[in-house]
Amino acid sequence: MSTERRLYVGANLRRMRRDLGLTQADMAADLEVSASYIALLERNHRPLSAEMLLRLAQTYRIDVAALAGNADSDDAARLQAVLKDPMFADIDLPSLETADAATNFPGVTEALLRLYTAYQEEQLALADRTAEAHATGAGGVLEAPDPVAESRRFLAARRNNFPTLDDAAERLAQNVASHEGLTGYLKARHGLRVRRLPANVMVGSVRRLDQHRKEILLDDSLDTASQTFQLALQLAYLEMRPEVAAVLSEGGFATESGERLTRRALASYAAAAILMPYTAFARAVEARRYDVEALARQFAASFEQTAHRMTTLQKPGQERVPFFFIRVDEAGNVSKRLDGAGFPFARHGGGCPLWSVHHAFRTPRQIVTQWLELPDGQRFFSISRTVSAGGGAYGALRVERAIALGCAAEHADRLIYTQGRPGPEQATPIGVTCRLCHRTDCTARSAPPIGRQILVDDIRRTSAPFGFSDN
Numbered sequence: 321m322s323t324e325r326r327l328y329v330g331a332n333l334r335r336m337r338r339d340l341g342l343t344q345a346d347m348a349a350d351l352e353v354s355a356s357y358i359a360l361l362e363r364n365h366r367p368l369s370a371e372m373l374l375r376l377a378q379t380y381r382i383d384v385a386a387l388a389g390n391a392d393s394d395d396a397a398r399l400q401a402v403l404k405d406p407m408f409a410d411i412d413l414p415s416l417e418t419a420d421a422a423t424n425f426p427g428v429t430e431a432l433l434r435l436y437t438a439y440q441e442e443q444l445a446l447a448d449r450t451a452e453a454h455a456t457g458a459g460g461v462l463e464a465p466d467p468v469a470e471s472r473r474f475l476a477a478r479r480n481n482f483p484t485l486d487d488a489a490e491r492l493a494q495n496v497a498s499h500e501g502l503t504g505y506l507k508a509r510h511g512l513r514v515r516r517l518p519a520n521v522m523v524g525s526v527r528r529l530d531q532h533r534k535e536i537l538l539d540d541s542l543d544t545a546s547q548t549f550q551l552a553l554q555l556a557y558l559e560m561r562p563e564v565a566a567v568l569s570e571g572g573f574a575t576e577s578g579e580r581l582t583r584r585a586l587a588s589y590a591a592a593a594i595l596m597p598y599t600a601f602a603r604a605v606e607a608r609r610y611d612v613e614a615l616a617r618q619f620a621a622s623f624e625q626t627a628h629r630m631t632t633l634q635k636p637g638q639e640r641v642p643f644f645f646i647r648v649d650e651a652g653n654v655s656k657r658l659d660g661a662g663f664p665f666a667r668h669g670g671g672c673p674l675w676s677v678h679h680a681f682r683t684p685r686q687i688v689t690q691w692l693e694l695p696d697g698q699r700f701f702s703i704s705r706t707v708s709a710g711g712g713a714y715g716a717l718r719v720e721r722a723i724a725l726g727c728a729a730e731h732a733d734r735l736i737y738t739q740g741r742p743g744p745e746q747a748t749p750i751g752v753t754c755r756l757c758h759r760t761d762c763t764a765r766s767a768p769p770i771g772r773q774i775l776v777d778d779i780r781r782t783s784a785p786f787g788f789s790d791n
Contacts, residue, residue, distance in 0.1 A: 327373070330364035331395055331426045337362075339562060340380060350379050364426060395429050396422035397636030398483075402436045437477050437570070470578030472657060474571045475585060479642070479660045481634040482589060488563045489593030492555070496594065502551040506536065510558060514551065516540035519713060529554060541712030545622040549591055556590035564590060592629045595621055602633055602640055609736035610641060612703070612725065613687075624707045627725045631658045641731045644700075646671075647707075647723045650681055661727050663700060666753035673764045674750045677724035680704040684720070689737050691747035692726070695757060699744045702726030703737050760784065 337347050337358075344362070348355040351372070360366040376382060396419040403413050422429045499505035506512040512529075516538045522528065526539045527550040536554055538547050556564070564586045573579040596619045608614045616626040624647070633640035644663040647656040648671075657665055665671070671678070676690040684706045692700045704724045711718035727735070729744045751757025754767040761784050768774055768786045781787075 327368045328364040329368050330362045334362045336382065351375055395426065398433055399429055401636045402433060465574040467575045467578035467581055470573060470575060471581040471585060474582050476659050479634045480658045481632050482567050483635050484563055484567060485590050486593050486598040486635060488560055489590050490597040490599060492559060493594050493597045502555060506555065512536050514538065519716065526550060527554060541716055543712065545620065545625065548595065548620060549625060552591035552594045553587060555594060556587050560590045592625060595619060596629045598635060601629060602638055605630060605640055610734065611736045623705065624723055627723060630725065631660050634660055641727050641734055643725055643727050645725050646677060647721050648677060649721050652678065663726065664752045671753060672750040674748055677704040677722050680706050680722035681720065689741060691744045693747035693749050695751055695759060699729035699747050700726050701729060701732035701738060
C-alpha cells in the first residue's frame with residue numbers, strides 16, 4: 321500500500337499564479353494541462369503530483385518548499401481569528417469545521433477574510449466620523465478625506481500584522497545572514513556600496529540611493545540602529561516591492577497621499593521584519609518577558625523600533641501579547657498610533673493628561689509604568705519612555721518624543737514590568753479625551769464633556785474646573 325502523502329496546495333498555487341499576473345488559462349497553457357485541472361488544483365479538489373510540482377518549479381523558477389508550504393493552515397488560523405469576533409459569539413464554530421472550510425473552500429475563505437477586513441475598515445471610518453462630529457459639534461462627515469486617518473484605518477483593520485511580508489522578510493533575513501549582514505548582502509546581490517557622509521553633504525536626506533554610482537548614501541550622524549534600519553528599508557524597497565504592492569492593493573484609498581503613507585508604513589514594517597524576523601523575535605519576546613531594552617540589544621535595534629515591532633506579533637496561530645503603541649511630542653501631537661489591543665485612542669483633540677506618556681519628558685530615558693482604568697471599567701497596563709530623533713552632531717536638531725506601549729490587563733502578568741509591582745487595583749482613572757470623559761471630579765479636565773450641563777458658580781466653585789448638573 322502506498323504511504324505517499326497527498327499534497328494539496330490550492331491556496332499557495334492561487335497566490336503564486338496571481339503574483340505572476342497569470343489567469344488559470346495562461347498557467348494551463350504554460351504547463352500544457354487544461355484550465356479546468358488548474359481550477360481543481362486551486363480548489364484542493366485534486367492533489368498536486370510530484371511531476372506537476374517539478375513542472376511548476378522548472379517553468380516559473382519557484383521555490384518548491386514555498387509552494388508546498390502550509391498556506392491552508394495559515395488561512396484556517398486567520399479564519400479562526402476572525403470568527404473569534406464577538407458578533408459570532410452565539411454561533412457554534414468548531415475549529416475542525418473552520419480548518420475544513422479553509423482547506424476545501426479556499427475561495428470562499430478568502431472572500432470572507434476580505435469582507436471582514438472591509439467591515440473593520442468601515443467601522444474605524446465610522447468611529448472617525450463620529451469623533452469628528454462630536455469634536456466640532458457638526459452632524460456631517462469630514463469635508464475632505466484625511467490621508468493620515470486613512471492610512472491608520474488600513475493598518476488598524478489588519479491589526480498591523482501582514483503575514484505575507486513577515487514570511488518574505490524571514491526568507492530575506494536568512495539570505496542576509498549568509499552574507500554576514502546587510503552591507504555584504506547589498507554588495508553581493510545588488511552591487512551597491514554603502515557610504516556614510518556628513519549631514520551637510522546629504523542636504524536634508526538621511527538615506528539616498530545613487531543608482532549611477534551604485535551607492536547607498538547614509539547620513540553619518542545617524543546612530544547605529546538607525547543606519548541599520550535605513551539599509552533594511554532600502555533592501556525592502558529593492559526586493560519586497562511585489563509583496564508590499566500586493567498588500568497595498570487590498571485598500572481602497574480615497575487619496576494618493578493616504579496610499580503613499582501606507583506604502584511607507586508597509587515598507588518600514590518589512591524593514592523591521594528583516595531585522596527582527598517573526599519566528600526568532602516571537603520566541604525571544606516570550607523568553608525575555610517582553611523586556612523592550614533587552615530585546616533591542618539582542619536584535620541591535622532601537623527602543624522605538626523594538627516596541628513598534630512588538631505590536632505586529634499577531635500572525636494567526638503564532639500570536640503573542642497584543643499591544644497598542646502611541647508616539648507623542650511635548651505638545652501632545654500624535655505622530656504614530658497603532659492599536660492591536662482594543663485601546664480607545666482619542667481620534668480628535670488631546671488625550672488624557674493623567675496618562676504617564678505625557679509625563680515621560682520629566683524623566684528622560686527612564687521607563688515609567690502605569691495601570692490605567694477607563695470610565696467603562698476596562699483596565700490596561702502601559703510603559704512609557706522618551707526617545708530621540710536627530711542630533712548626532714554638535715548643533716544638529718534633536719527631537720524628543722515619548723512613546724507608550726501597552727496591553728489589556730489580562731495579558732499584563734506576562735510582562736517583566738509588572739513583576740513585584742502593585743496590581744490593577746492601583747489603576748489611574750483616565751478618559752479617552754476630556755470631551756468624551758464623564759468623570760465629573762477630575763481636576764485635570766480641560767473641557768466639559770459632551771451633553772453635560774455646566775452649573776453656575778456665583779455661590780459655589782468646585783475644585784474641579786467645571787461643576788455639572790445631575791440632569
